[in-house]
Amino acid sequence: MSSTDETLNSLSNLVVNCPELTEVESLLGRFNLFRVLKFEDGEIRHSNVLAWLLDPKESHGFGDLFLRRFLMLSLNESENGLRDLDPVDIDSADIKIVEVWREWNHIDITVKIQTQDESWVVAIENKVNSQQHSDQLLRYRKIIEAYFPDEKKLFLFLCKNREEPEDEAYVEATYDQVHSALLRTLSEKQNLIGDGPKCLVENYLSLLEEKFMENSRIAELATKIYKSHKLALDVIFEHRPDDRTSILELLEQKLNEYLGFYTLLPMPSSRSYFRFLIEDWNTPKNRAGTAWGSGGAYILLEVPLNNRNASFKIVSGRPPREWIEKLWERSEHPPFEYVRRSKNLPNSWIHLYSKVSNINLKDLDQEVLEDVASEVWSWITEILESDGFKESATIITQSLADLPQVISEN
Secondary structure (H helix, E strand, C coil): CCHHHHHHHHHHHHHHCCHHHHHHHHHHHCCCHHHHCCCCCCHHHHHHHHHHHHCCCCCCCCCCHHHHHHHHHHHHHCCCCCECCCHHHHHHCCEEEEEEEEEECCEEEEEEEEECCCEEEEEEEEECCCCCCCCHHHHHHHHHHHHCCCCEEEEEEEECCCCCCCCCCCEEEEHHHHHHHHHHHHHHHCCCCCHHHHHHHHHHHHHHHHHCCCCCHHHHHHHHHHHHCHHHHHHHHHCCCCHHHHHHHHHHHHHHHCCCCCCEEECCCECCEEEEEEHHHCCCCHHHCCCCCCCCCCEEEEEECCCCEEEEEEEEECCCHHHHHHHHHHCCCCCCCCCCCCCCCCCCEEEEEEEEEEEECCCCCHHHHHHHHHHHHHHHHHHHCCHHHHHHHHHHHHHHCCCCCCCCCC
16 A cells, blocks of 8 residues: 555544544534634633632632632642642631732732631732743732732743743643632532533633643543554644744735735844834845845844744844944834844844734634734834834934945946
8 A cells, every 4th residue: 555545544534433533523522612713822811710619709600719729739630839728728717808909010910808817918920821031920919928028929921832931930830720610610600500600610620621721531532542643643633724924915915905004015024033124224235135035135024933933023134234333223223122132243144123012913813813823914004104113214214325235237
């Protein structure tokens, strides 16, 4: 049997003789409000649901049971972090008042708990697809310690993907614990809560099982299917639509439709980089650059598509050294903006202007690609039409006149 015939037989067998695939399709095909709302990877939305569940006064009907269960699980299953509380304290406490705040001083969730005898403060930093940065955990801890010097404190670092907290005060928490605490709470309270809250909680539990948990029924079935149909699935995976190529095509379409402040020109792009030029930089001297191939430029605009978050850069590629040194020195000051700037002038790729968004570009489902591309393009156009970028672009336009004269081949 040829390899082609073997592959075709494997694909047929996957479709015809795989009851596990039917069960997975059934599980994934069920109506889920959170999936309809494209909720899966939204960090802010997950924090909103958690804040709702943690607040005993809210309409879920759980009282403080989920709050207790989640905090007890987090403390019991983690060995790290500094803690003024333990599971026994939480289980036995006579809780009187609970206040839940979202984005107080930029902390994702803050919970202030008044018991019969004392006060507690719980700070939760929630990470779904983003990662901790710029000492934020330490900064948030210091804020809590300054505002609540006398309260007992608990700092939780909740992650979809396990990540060790950079601040040793934080206790690691997981979405497995959220799921376990919520499932147990629902089991105990399901006969006492309304149909609406019950449906919402069941939908959220299903979403966590599908997207966040390694040991769910869906994960178990997926592993079994892959072991039995590896050849067919490898072929399917090899020919799946590429997220970055799809987003690139959508951004190129948006560029062609743009009618804003600048006239924009497409530049040589790749599946990992979307590049373009403003008409003011479309000069013979600038277009003499060949760092991105023929028809390139010494300086252009670039949107990397291979990073976790969308970013926007003004990049110069292999320019004349004397010319770029002056522009590099100028770009150290406003109106230019940059992140993680090199201390020394790089040899080839020089970033003069750089901004990073909160728009996630990793592990996207096909149905959200157009929405993500629209969000990225909207963010890009806001930058293009900002005063800071316009001033930076004007400085570069003036600098282009100082590039070496183009020598005609004729």
